[in-house]
Amino acid sequence: MLVELGRYDRNLANIIVGxxxxxxxxxxxxxxxxxxxxxxxxxxxxxxxxxxxxxDCARQIIDPA
Structure with a gap:
């Protein structure tokens, strides 16, 4: 099932997807x-x-702090 990782401006969202x-x-x-x-x-x-x-893994990748 798909879940929301977060909401971002259009450019940042595409960077995160990549x-x-x-x-x-x-x-x-x-x-x-x-x-x-x-x-x-x-x-x-x-x-x-x-x-x-x-x-959980995706959250660690985009915000490792």
Missing amino acids: RLASDGIEAHAFDGGSSIADGSWLLIPVRVMIDEDDL
Whole structure:
């Protein structure tokens, strides 16, 4: 089952998806195209979704502190 890792601005969400992919964790950016027609797409956070089993590992990768 997919779970939300976090909500980020559009660019950061895509960077996180790529970073996780480089470590073998499949991730997806949801809502990236929302409301693009009315010009508010920069204001809508993008959800990064991953498999529930990868959640702890993904959190360690994006915030190792």
